[in-house]
Amino acid sequence: MTDLQAISDRLEIEALRGEFSDALMMRDYARLASLFTAEGVVRIPHIDQEAGSREEIRAGVERLQRLWAYFVQTTHPGMIRLDGDTASGRAYISELAHSRDGRSHLNHSVYHDRYERTPNGWKFTERVYEVRYVDTTPLTGSAPQLAGQGGQPRAAVTSGGPGGSKK
Secondary structure (H helix, E strand, O other): HHHHHHHHHHHHHHHHHHHHHHHOOOOOHHHHHHEEEEEEEEEEEEHEEEEEEEEHHHHHHHHOOEEEEEEEEEEEEEEEEEEEOOOEEEEEEEEEEOOOOOOOOEEEEEEEEEEEEEEOOOEEEEEEEEEEEEEEOOOOOOOOOOOOOOOOOOOOEEEEOOOOOOO
């Protein structure tokens, strides 16, 4: 493998991990499931959950996400060990969530991953979620709301760059 190929593989795997968090936060469960091989597995040992196919992954994450009024997950770079068309790695996760029943949840976790190069790019073959720290102290913040919009989130503020307009 050339050095350029290794760099490319690492960038693609890091993008895959970011895509997972984006799909989760945007509640795009079909996209999230598509990031796995057909036989991909997600394991969450601390709540005794496992999903062993794209269909099970989609249904499982959708079921868990329905519990949250809001949920934020950020992925932080970890390590990647390449081995030809397979790889393993870790991604570090921070999560903040507020459940529909009023409970709060802040945690820092690790995904222990296995990846496979496919004709459609790198995919997860396994993600094992290990919580390293959890805090259930009530959160004092909330998701921003527009007045009179019945819980609809505020529109994002964007900038057109230097001298650009803000929406």
